[in-house]
Amino acid sequence: MSPTLVILLVGCTIAAACALVGTFLVLRQMALLGDAISHAVLPGIVLAFLISNERSTLPMLLGAGALGVLTVFLVELSHRTGRLKEDASIGVVFPALFAIGVILVSRYAGQVDLDLDCVLYGEIAYTPWDLLYWQGQSIGPKALWVGGGVLLLDLLIVGLFYKELKITTFDASLAAALGFAPTAVHYLLMSLVSVTVVGAFESVGAILVVAMLVVPPATAYLLTDRLSHMLGLSVLCGVLSTIGGYGLARWLDASIAGAMGVVSGLLFVAAFLASPRHSLLSRLLRQGQLRRDMHEQLLLLHLDHGDGGLPLAEVSRRFSWSQRRLAKTVERLRARGWVEQSEAGLSLTPDGANALEHSGQGPLRHGPEDGSSVTVS
Amino acid sequence: MSLSSPTTEADDRTPTPADDHHGPLASGQPSTHPNPLQHDALTDRHREPAIEVHDLTVAYQTQPVLWDVDLCLPEGKLIAIVGPNGAGKSTLLKTILGLIQPITGWVKVFGAPYRRRRSWVGYVPQRESVDWDFPTNALDVVMMGLYGSLGWLRRPGKAHRHKALECLDRVGIAELADRQISQLSGGQQQRVFLARALAQEARLYLMDEPFAGVDATTERAILSLLQDLRSTGRTVIAVHHDLQTVAEYFDHVVLLNMRLVAAGPVETTFNTENLQRTYGGRLTVLTQAAEALLKARAEAPKLQRGGPG
Incomplete structure (x- = not known):
């Protein structure tokens, strides 16, 4: 051998x-x-x-x-x-x-x-x-x-x-x-x-x-909701750390045990950042999405009350949003065809009005392809 | 059947084993599991109280929690254990279950020590007593109720999954079977615990605050389940905190404050004097509320109550 x-x-x-x-x-x-x-x-x-x-x-x-x-x-x-x-x-x-x-x-x-x-x-x-x-x-x-x-x-x-x-x-x-x-x-x-x-x-x-003993199970814990899967995944993480660690040690010409420990730690960090439910990344993404939805809805609601058009400068003054946030929100809504910009300013399209009506109280729900499921009645 | 459906019992007869085939517990599908009520001991069921406690003293370290408690609880009733915080209510349940060793005294369950009656007793611990982040789903937790009948080493199979699913259905959350338990609301978690106890197919249920922290819908659903259990002759002993609902929900009450203050039918035992002896003088508003409820119930026809009142 x-x-x-x-x-x-x-x-x-x-x-x-x-x-x-x-x-x-x-x-x-x-x-x-x-x-x-x-x-x-x-x-x-x-x-x-x-x-x-x-x-x-x-x-x-x-x-x-x-x-x-x-x-x-x-x-x-x-x-x-x-x-x-x-x-x-x-x-x-x-x-x-x-x-x-x-x-x-x-x-x-x-x-x-x-x-x-x-x-x-x-x-x-x-x-x-x-x-x-x-x-x-x-x-x-x-x-x-x-x-x-x-x-x-x-x-x-x-x-x-x-x-x-x-x-x-x-x-x-x-x-x-x-x-x-x-x-x-x-x-x-x-x-x-x-x-x-x-x-x-x-x-x-x-x-x-x-x-x-600790790191692979902790990694598996982030990745699954079933005990049997957790056992299997921790074994897998342990084995991956071993193999990866050995490769790393050969590459760096360093301690094998040390490299194995490092790889298991890296696996944990990866799981922590990327696991579907528990991870930091998915939580941040979800929070970001909620915040964007909220901004869009606020803007739509506001435009719904304004007649004709509202100049961007006026929106900016009323909302006291940063230029960047305003521009991005408007850009997303325009891409979806919910708002349009004319000489009079920003105004709601029929699609946008329809979307607002269907959104109810909560944040706007879009279809899978950016509101394509929303149609004019 | 679903927990949230109205209770089907209407008769006032003493439940007999035969009732089980028509009662809500067996509704729709005949139970494949041996019914503990059809046990041989049933013939002399009225001779043995569900719980008999004698001279019971329990202490943590040197701090007494229960002091010289004597208690005899009848079968086929809904029984509330009531008392202030630290009165030893949970301790009493745990001692009955053999989880805590008393310093003096003994407990008998249907006339025998608990360890010979394990399969007759279902247990619903406090919801906070477990880690709900444990990697498992609702169905799996309910299956744990069947572990007792499996014994050591044997693994649950398809029939057990089916049975567990049935129990989830009976508490109205069959559709949540695959849900990770941390994703359940407090009320749903409580229902999972009740389903697990149902899976134990017990004759006596010990529940530690089954109504704690649940929404109104779940509270009604749990109550309806307890009444179903009673209508098939089961006994439920529950630690209960809401004094306003004691008289409405339960038949018997045990008033506890380290020592036993009183125990007996709600009508005769749950009164101002006993409550004041249990809680000290701190109980004016709640006492009056309870009194008002008692009075209201005495005047109203007994709609809630089936089985032997």
Whole structure:
């Protein structure tokens, strides 16, 4: 397998796995919990490492998974006291656990071959050469096995418990009343997040994991109104960020993880600007359209009351509009054949009068091709 | 049938299981779902109250919310829970549903703990309790009412979609099935919640402020739905805020202010003295309005009320 293919496959499996669980984190307004878990598992990794005395993946995954669940438990505990809000609880718990991890690493750094930089930043570029051995035989890059395993596990759990995850996320009290233990589902999801994060950050680093957990689901959230589509779209966004990021990194000769993070951010910005319903752009466009409609209607109404014609200068004086706004409004109405300009000034055409009559109270509604649907009766 | 259509009940008989086949709940299409009213327990239905609460005390941290409440609510009535803010009304509902563990006391639903009666009870939470920006549509939310009968792991199918659509139709918004829930008005959102409860095909409905923040049309529609439910022997217990409509809408009333002030038929319980004990002295105008309404209702023939009055 070529190194490029390995890097892309590792990136895509991890991005997909993170997107699946990240979707539910974002919907539960717990996006930061992924961040917290990705840091707080450090002591678990170190302890697993010290106990098992080898740098194999399974004990580390288990140790990290256990710490992940402990993180969630501690956050819930401090949150449930009613003294701390959820975000503050997260902020209290994870630095403490992470710091313990840092102390453990520095205290035993001599005895263990564990690099803090590697844990935090990972390096996806090395994954093709970190091979997994089975009975002395190489069976391919380790990151690919871990990533694939984590992705399969996520697919399995999210697939099996889709309905339960959905109802506990949307309406926990109904879920509880119907007998779907929301707390159990919560811990199931959080265990899954822990395992996913740990499996992922060994290859791509904690920072990129956070980006992959949160950014693709947040992007998908802007693009769809259905949970199932949101899951699919976040996986797609994650995969696109991976592939695009790899291309960008090759082009710039820069960090692959960094480039992937940048591309996922760019995708989010694109969705934010261009999504059909939620976006800034469509909102601005809609507002602009409403404002233009309003101007046209005001002008038509005013001309309707004036007899004969109204000189532009007079309209400008009465409306105190800018020259540009007046000119543009008149131009649009003339293009539609609703007003005409003669020597006496601006006046309403029969078409314009008709359009005004049909517009009722609201802003003028035009036909698909600029009022072509409006005809003289 | 649509929620907004006039109520079809006119008879004054005690509802029997047989009525279900003609009642509004089954109108048009025979229900394929087992009717909880046709349960074996129905034979002795008058022996078991819908809700029995004994010595119930609930506290958040050390702050008591409900204090030593004893309550027995009959089946087949529309029952309002009334009281000032922070009186523990929602808490009472949530405790009945097992969402909150009491410090002392117990709750029985049709003579058994709630967890053995889950499928008999439908729940309408407060509208603000969920995130309406959740990526889902109206039909999907209604389908959640069917999750209980599905149990763990099983996925809803075509029949469930059909059933959910029927329930949306019954609250009069079938045409909004595909609408994203944030695009619904407050009244429409409330109807979605009611449709979801209908999908639960329950015998007892617990509703947390079903009339809160809805327009007049929706309010009438919801009332008509509640009356339909009653006419087929269902029980509805609703937290209610509008004192002026209590006497008009409900049969029974529970007056609550941390302690139980009074509970019983509206005619005997919903009076100035009890209201003042519930709200303190702060209630002159509303009390008088309620009194006036009660008087008006006593004089008028009981048009609104079917079933066992």
